[in-house]
Amino acid sequence: MIIRFRWACLKPICTGLFFSTLxxxxxxxxxxxxxxxxxxxxxxxxxxRAGYVQAGYDPANLPGRTEELWILARGETSATExxxxxxxxxxxxxxxxxxxxxPLKHTDVRASVSGYIGTVEVSQKxxxxxxxxxxxxxxxxxxxxxxxxxxxMTIGERRIxxxxxxxxxxxxxxxxxxxxxxxxxxxxxxxxxxxxxxxxNIEPGKEIDVDIKYxxxxxxxxxxxxxxxxxxxxxxxxxxGSTNGIGAxxxxxxxxxxxxxxxxxxxxxxxxxxxxSLKLDVDAGVPIEEFTCNTHKIASEQTAPExxxxxxxPTDSVPNKDFVLRYRVAGEHIKSTFMAHRDDRGGFFTxxxxxxxxxxxxxxxxxxxxFVLDCSGSMSGRPLAEARAxxxxxxxxxxxxxxxxxxxxxxxxxxxxxxxxxxxxxxxGNAMQYLRSLQGEGGTMMVEGIKAALDFPHDPNRLxxxxxLTDGYIGNEAEILGExxxxxxxxxxxxxxxxxxxxxxxxxxxxxxxxxxxAYLGPNDxxxxxxxDFFNRISHPAMTDLQVDWGGLNVTxxxxxxxxxxxxxxxxxLAGRFAGNEDTTVRVNGMAAGQPAQVSIxxxxxxxxxxxxxxxxxxxxxKISELADQSLYRPDPELPEAIKHxxxxxxxxxxxxxxxxxxxxxxxAGSEGTTVPVAVPVPEGVKYKTTVNEN
Amino acid sequence: xxxxxxPDREPSRFAAATTRRGARAGNPGTLAAEARVxxxxxxxxxxxxxxxxxxxxxxxxxxxxxxxxxxxxxxxEEGRTRFCAVDIFxxxxxxxxxxxxxxxxxxxxxxxxxxxxxxxxxxxRQPPFYDPKAIQTDVAIVAAFSTxxxxxxPAGKTRVATIHLRVTESSRRQxxxxxxxxxxARGNKFTCVATFxxxxxx
Numbered sequence: 001m002i003i004r005f006r007w008a009c010l011k012p013i014c015t016g017l018f019f020s021t022l023x024x025x026x027x028x029x030x031x032x033x034x035x036x037x038x039x040x041x042x043x044x045x046x047x048x049r050a051g052y053v054q055a056g057y058d059p060a061n062l063p064g065r066t067e068e069l070w071i072l073a074r075g076e077t078s079a080t081e082x083x084x085x086x087x088x089x090x091x092x093x094x095x096x097x098x099x100x101x102x103p104l105k106h107t108d109v110r111a112s113v114s115g116y117i118g119t120v121e122v123s124q125k126x127x128x129x130x131x132x133x134x135x136x137x138x139x140x141x142x143x144x145x146x147x148x149x150x151x152x153m154t155i156g157e158r159r160i161x162x163x164x165x166x167x168x169x170x171x172x173x174x175x176x177x178x179x180x181x182x183x184x185x186x187x188x189x190x191x192x193x194x195x196x197x198x199x200x201n202i203e204p205g206k207e208i209d210v211d212i213k214y215x216x217x218x219x220x221x222x223x224x225x226x227x228x229x230x231x232x233x234x235x236x237x238x239x240x241g242s243t244n245g246i247g248a249x250x251x252x253x254x255x256x257x258x259x260x261x262x263x264x265x266x267x268x269x270x271x272x273x274x275x276x277s278l279k280l281d282v283d284a285g286v287p288i289e290e291f292t293c294n295t296h297k298i299a300s301e302q303t304a305p306e307x308x309x310x311x312x313x314p315t316d317s318v319p320n321k322d323f324v325l326r327y328r329v330a331g332e333h334i335k336s337t338f339m340a341h342r343d344d345r346g347g348f349f350t351x352x353x354x355x356x357x358x359x360x361x362x363x364x365x366x367x368x369x370x371f372v373l374d375c376s377g378s379m380s381g382r383p384l385a386e387a388r389a390x391x392x393x394x395x396x397x398x399x400x401x402x403x404x405x406x407x408x409x410x411x412x413x414x415x416x417x418x419x420x421x422x423x424x425x426x427x428x429g430n431a432m433q434y435l436r437s438l439q440g441e442g443g444t445m446m447v448e449g450i451k452a453a454l455d456f457p458h459d460p461n462r463l464x465x466x467x468x469l470t471d472g473y474i475g476n477e478a479e480i481l482g483e484x485x486x487x488x489x490x491x492x493x494x495x496x497x498x499x500x501x502x503x504x505x506x507x508x509x510x511x512x513x514x515x516x517x518x519a520y521l522g523p524n525d526x527x528x529x530x531x532x533d534f535f536n537r538i539s540h541p542a543m544t545d546l547q548v549d550w551g552g553l554n555v556t557x558x559x560x561x562x563x564x565x566x567x568x569x570x571x572x573x574l575a576g577r578f579a580g581n582e583d584t585t586v587r588v589n590g591m592a593a594g595q596p597a598q599v600s601i602x603x604x605x606x607x608x609x610x611x612x613x614x615x616x617x618x619x620x621x622x623k624i625s626e627l628a629d630q631s632l633y634r635p636d637p638e639l640p641e642a643i644k645h646x647x648x649x650x651x652x653x654x655x656x657x658x659x660x661x662x663x664x665x666x667x668x669a670g671s672e673g674t675t676v677p678v679a680v681p682v683p684e685g686v687k688y689k690t691t692v693n694e695n
Numbered sequence: 696x697x698x699x700x701x702p703d704r705e706p707s708r709f710a711a712a713t714t715r716r717g718a719r720a721g722n723p724g725t726l727a728a729e730a731r732v733x734x735x736x737x738x739x740x741x742x743x744x745x746x747x748x749x750x751x752x753x754x755x756x757x758x759x760x761x762x763x764x765x766x767x768x769x770x771x772e773e774g775r776t777r778f779c780a781v782d783i784f785x786x787x788x789x790x791x792x793x794x795x796x797x798x799x800x801x802x803x804x805x806x807x808x809x810x811x812x813x814x815x816x817x818x819x820r821q822p823p824f825y826d827p828k829a830i831q832t833d834v835a836i837v838a839a840f841s842t843x844x845x846x847x848x849p850a851g852k853t854r855v856a857t858i859h860l861r862v863t864e865s866s867r868r869q870x871x872x873x874x875x876x877x878x879x880a881r882g883n884k885f886t887c888v889a890t891f892x893x894x895x896x897x
Binding site for chain 1: 807
């Protein structure tokens with residue numbers, strides 16, 4: 001108290017002396033410079049009392065903020081100007097070896113699947129390899145349908161559960177804790193599939209773990225369940241003038257992109273010690289007939305016909321591409337499944353709805369296909385080659401009576417012709433030649449591709465399918481989805497994600513908004529097979545105009561609220577709330593090729609039926625997703641409040657909520673330290689040169 | 696009348712306080728009024744480069760510190776925050792504690808819960824779960840259980856959790872703790888005593 005009183009008296013005088021000295025220096029013509037960023041011009045500051053010296057300058061460390069006296073002095077210069085600047089020692093020594101130490105050491109993923117619900121625990125191990133205190137900032141991906149509902153910070157043996165708060169309040173709490181020297185962590189959502197983890201006041205040599213847990217539903221694609229864990233965010237392109245996108249910058253170049261969120265990428269030839277381990281336990285409930293992982297080397301064990309354990313091979317631990325495991329379960333005719341869970345909040349269910357088998361027997365109508373290829377810089381090389389191969393296969397699968405068109409876009413859109421082209425041998429030959437001429441360069445003005453494809457003259461005698469082939473590396477997802485909603489008309493959109501680390505949120509949402517479906521073409525997948533599966537799907541009519549008879553169930557708040565069409569091989573997952581205790585049968589009625597069709601699903605509520613503790617989180621996550629979708633199409637000031645309300649009630653991450661955890665039991669010495677963004681590798685197969693902003 | 700407003704009772708002090716609050720918030724109305732009293736052109740006419748330098752240095756040396764004195768909040772003014780930890784103890788006597796649920800509330804809105812930590816005994820070291828809806832009003836309904844055998848459960852007084860809080864510096868905090876249930880290894884409820892202690896700030 002005495003020290004504070006004295007400083008309160010001294011502060012104005014010291015401030016006056018400080019500024020008057022500064023102005024006097026300026027008036028005397030002194031041309032000294034003052035750093036604006038730590039990364040540009042590191043300084044040292046020393047505290048007389050403790051003799052503590054740390055490189056790096058931060059305005060927050062100035063006198064007045066910490067109520068301690070500091071002596072500013074020019075310090076030793078670092079090896080290179082672009083270093084993030086937390087200090088010396090390890091940082092500088094290892095840069096010579098091209099291994100760049102980063103505050104994130106290891107990511108451990110432990111996942112389990114029960115039925116089609118996945119439970120995933122992600123543990124991020126942060127440490128401080130520098131000589132001064134730091135704040136680590138890590139931008140990382142999660143599945144866009146992940147319902148994140150648990151956040152724990154571990155310091156030594158002490159584990160602190162984070163609290164869900166309104167985002168602004170959580171950020172404020174974190175900032176205050178950081179400024180006052182407490183170890184704190186903050187998790188925010190930048191996009192449904194991009195999150196930022198911040199850990200403040202990591203002392204030199206200390207480790208802090210942050211554990212995140214989420215639930216999500218698995219995709220079922222053409223007979224295979226698919227478990228995906230994304231490991232790196234691909235470099236996004238942001239339209240000129242935007243500031244709320246996701247910037248891609250070279251390591252240590254904060255602020256270069258001008259975007260609110262930036263991902264720092266390692267330069268070619270650089271690496272970090274950050275690695276990843278992953279273990280997945282699958283309990284399919286029915287025998288697993290086969291499984292495959294085309295993205296990583298794995299070790300596997302099947303302890304029972306319906307159980308499978310998969311681990312990432314230690315030799316394949318660089319987090320630079322999505323992990324994708326696919327498995328096929330027994331049974332020629334997969335049946336729809338109803339899962340329920342009750343707690344003190346009421347009843348929750350999910351319904352996985354499979355299309356009826358008789359869709360196979362129905363003939364297809366003439367098709368109009370519009371292929372839209374992303375030819376931007378991020379598609380350069382292998383991704384564009386895969387996209388080209390897929391379109392070539394698609395052209396071969398066209399039948400007489402069909403028509404097609406090819407549109408490409410990077411900074412602008414262009415097309416093969418002005419209208420639909422008949423699927424003649426000559427036109428297809430011209431298209432093949434056109435495809436061979438394509439190269440990947442420039443930005444990703446996807447909105448131009450959307451406009452060109454959806455405003456394209458429509459052939460009313462054919463079913464129109466627009467196929468987008470892209471990696472989805474853009475930062476303006478909301479604008480794209482809004483344009484689709486406005487311009488869709490009679491078109492159906494099928495999105496094809498191309499590459500090792502696709503923006504799955506965008507691809508899934510494009511298909512959802514376009515009343516179509518999504519498919520992914522990874523580096524080791526067959527482009528021809530993906531296109532054949534797509535043709536198989538669109539060659540049979542979908543089950544449309546779905547209506548659900550819930551039987552004896554009193555059902556409310558079902559999401560998605562607008563039931564999508566059922567395509568062959570593509571089930572739909574619904575989630576809702578219910579009241580009632582008796583076993584019943586749910587019946588889904590619709591039309592297929594002009595004929596009534598029906599799917600019946602038993603709902604065993606009284607007897608022992610399938611259930612899962614994660615269903616409330618899954619339901620709340622789907623409600624948040626639906627409200628967020630609505631906000632893209634119709635601006636409503638009440639929607640953010642509604643999203644926030646659901647997220648807070650169910651303890652979930654959202655754009656308007658965040659997890660914060662503070663260790664108030666221990667206050668670290670010194671100032672809040674230097675911020676170090678965690679740099680990550682560009683995804684495998686993506687060219688650094690054409691995608692990352694180098695100043 | 697006994698219900699007179701503050702300005703009626705002490706008009707001069709109220710006016711002074713209003714001015715200070717306005718200055719802190721950068722009230723543009725006050726600045727505009729001063730500019731009219733001292734026309735800018737007249738000041739410019741009498742000052743050369745040397746005079747401007749003197750004026751700036753004088754301002755920096757005297758006026759700025761004076762403004763700082765007026766603008767800066769007193770050390771203990773309401774609104775300043777710090778962080779503190781409150782330990783929750785349960786005394787189960789001679790019976791090993793296997794499960795508990797308590798309700799910890801900040802009753803006067805002076806603190807926000809910013810983390811919940813596990814206890815000292817291995818059986819309760821994992822951070823307990825809380826009700827996300829209740830915690831938005833800073834009511835922590837916290838529960839935990841252990842399936843360990845009785846011999847591996849804590850008996851007597853043990854710290855089962857720590858509540859981390861952001862508190863307003865000067866105001867008196869009011870907490871309320873209620874043990875809602877406690878059970879032994881067989882699931883039988885029994886009577887325990889729950890207490891809390893605020894750790895001394897570092």
